[in-house]
Amino acid sequence: MVGVHFWVLHIIIVFDFCTAKPKDCPKVCMCLGTYVDCSSNQFETIPSNIPQWATHLNLQNNSIRKLTEVNWKHYPELKELILNKNNIAAIPQDTLQYQTQLKILELNRNRIKALHALSFKSLANLSSLKLKRNQITEVSDGAFYGLMKIDKLIMDYNHIKVISKRWLYGLDTLKELSLSHNYIHQIDLDSWEFCHSLQMLDLSFNNLQTIDSESFKNLGHLLKLHLNNNNITNIKENSFVHLPKLKVLNLSNNRISWIVEDANHVFQGLSDLLKFHLTGNSIKSINKDAFDGLKNVTYLNLSNNNITSIQKDAFIHMPLLNDLIINTTSLICDCNLKWFIDFIILKQMKMDSASCAYPEWLRGHSLANITSNLTCDELPKPRLIEEPDANIMALKGENVTLKCKAISSARGDMVFTWKKDNIEISRPDIITSSSDVNGKSTEATSYLNLVQVDNSHAGKYQCVVSNSYGSTYSQKSTISVLVFPTFTKTPKNVTVRVGEMVKWECAANGEPPPEIAWHKAGGNDFPAARERRIQVMPQDDILFIINTKPTDMGIYSCTAHNAAGTVVANASLTIEEKPSFIRKMEDREFIAGEHVVLQCLAKGIPKPTITWYKDGQMIIRTERHFFIHDDQMIIIVDSVKTDSGVYECHLKNSLGEESGRSHIIVKPNTYDASNMLGIVIISVVCCAVLTSIVWVVIIYQTRKRMVPAGTIPPSTPQQTEFHELSEKSRSTQIQMQLFPDNLSDRSSCKDSGTGDSAKRSSDDLAAHEDFAGVGGEAGDTANNSHAPLLHYVRVAAVVQAADETTVITYTSINA
Secondary structure, eight states: OHHHHHHHHHHHHHHHHHHSOOTTSOTTSEEETTEEEOOSSOOSSOOSOOOTTOSEEEOOSSOOOOSSSSOGGGOTTOOEEEOOSSOOOOOOTTTTTTOTTOOEEEOOSSOOOEEOTTTTTTOTTOOEEEOOSSOOOEEOTTTTTTOTTOOEEEOOSSOOOEEOTTTSTTOTTOOEEEOOSSOOOEEOTTTTTTOTTOOEEEOOSSOOOEEOTTTTTTOTTOOEEEOOSSOOOEEOTTTTTTOTTOOEEEOOSSSOHHHHHHTOOTTTTOTTOOEEEOTTSOOOEEOTTTTTTOTTOOEEEOTTOOOOEEOTTTTTTOTTOOEEEOOOSOEEOSGGGHHHHHHHHHHTOOOTTOBEEESGGGTTOBGGGOOSOOOOSOOOSOEEEEOOOSEEEEETTOOEEEEEEEEESSSSOOEEEEEETTEEOSSOOEEEEEEEETTTEEEEEEEEEEOSOOGGGOEEEEEEEEETTEEEEOOOEEEEEEEEEEEEEOOOOEEEETTOOEEEEOEEEEESOOEEEEEETTBSOOHHHHTTOEEEEGGGTEEEEOSOOGGGOEEEEEEEEETTEEEEEEEEEEEEEEEEESSOOOOEEEETTSOEEEEOOEEEESOOEEEEEETTEEOOOOSSEEEETTTTEEEESSOOGGGOEEEEEEEEETTEEEEEEEEEEEEOOOOOHHHHHHHHHHHHHHHHHHHHHHHHHHHHHHHHHHSOTTOOOOOOHHHHHHHHHHHHHHHHHHHHHHOHHHHHHHHHHHHTTOOOHHHHHHHHHHHHHHHHHHHHHHHHTTTOTTHHHHHHHHHHHHHHHHOHHHHHHHHHHHO
């Protein structure tokens, strides 16, 4: 008992110590250690007698209107400040500049309408900020800048409409952000650039309608995402690829049935997802590829969806699924559902809340109790027998009609819905008709009319046909509205000087956006491009040609092309160049009587005019002065000494003038007529002597080959004649073969006045006849030893007829 009394006494002492008020604690407040509780006291202002040693101050449920009516300088030790349920309307800048140790700040249920820039810049150690149930409609840029250690930001039940990175700036350490029950309808691009540490994001109960592919960019560490109870109707492809670590995703109570029914693969990238909520999305059927990419999901909630059919292997992409919640009462329990019954038995899942609606004899039966064979006698779910083309191209202003036709074995109307880019078209121009087929099936057709299409009609169209047994989706038909290209910027004619820069602008609008291309003279030969002097800036629609040259001149064409057609805009480039000389003029000398030719090779754009001057006087055309090649060359025929002088070529165009000079000297001719006659006589004599020498050589060679030395064979007259003729013919052939040029010289000597040609011909013929007669005499005296001597005499006679000099020579030899 002693021990019990000891502990009771100890507890009483401790309680009295803890509940005892320090001497400086306000009378209406409660103080416990460094904790001061002044809540629910109807304070309209913050009490001024709060002890300075307080680290936790609770002022909630009062009527405080302003935060500036107390000198916060006296409370630098505050670590927690609770101001919930007051009438505070604003947080003035620097109000809490002395509370550098503050870690928790709660301002829930006040009347704050705006958060101004740098409102919390001094609270570097703040980890939790709660602003629930205010009237915040405006959050200025940098409103949370300075919160270097912020971990939790709660702003539920306000009037925020747009999430922007401008007011999220500085929240680098934020891990939990709750914006539930606001009016958010837009998430700006790169909104989360400064929230890369975020792990929990609650955007539930807002007005989001579309999730774009960049809506959650930079949230690579996010673990929980709540998007339930919005008006989401469209989730674009790759919307979740930026969330590789996401564990929990809640998309309940939206309007995204098509994501599951039509399998658009929007869940790619959620490979780590564990829990997935899709409650209340009006899902009627589950496509076999609806959950592609969710390989680690263990929990899937599809409750409150009027599911009628589940395609075979619809959950094959979720091998770890062990908790599936389906409470539909509209299942079509035919042979197509047999696989699902086997699946839940294999996974040992409870499916007591799911029941059949078709066929009639299974209506109301729980799926868990169905064991009989399921048949497919009828197909009550709509089936498409005609759907729109996959791709349609239309010119702007045309009319386009899309057709969708379906059949069903169930009685009742089929409802057609047309979607554009996964969003239902409001008030479409639709014509729908239905008919009965053999009393067993219903056939229905829907036409969607698009009148005078423009750019706003471009997109992906889809027909959805539904009845009480499910929905069927057509393939998506992509309509491209073609708009003929029209120029917004066209190049102008340009004139520049050599070396300057050319700048052209060319841009065009159209659908699809036209491609811009440049051509020169209708082709792709750009000297400037080959020399890397051309630059194109596609973003600015500009073409540059730097350091222009004359080869750049011509017509340039800018073409804009798309599937609708091509337009062309032309511009001329003119290069101007000052006149100059291609080759410098040189001084020259000529002999009197020669033709004087002077060149003045010039260049320049425009083409320069050329004027010739001699000694300062302009030269004009005469019978001796000619100008050719556009005056670039002057010819003076039969030059005389007075033609000597300084010749000047003067170039001129619109850009300037240039001159060149050439000093011409005409020297007198040193050759006269008497000198020329002497030269002719000497030439003739030399020709005659040379001809004689040639003939001596020919005859010598001929005689040397006719008879061997020291022997003269006997011969008959006929043999002698034949031998002489043969030797003469052979001599002639040797002359022709060895000295063809000398024979020509003989002819030329005749033309030079020598006079021997005719005589030699007649002598040759006479010698030939005499030679035959002598041969006859030799035949009568066949053994006569002097017969060879006559033979040589005849030869000597022939030689004598040819040339007297030769006769003298041969006479000496014979003697």
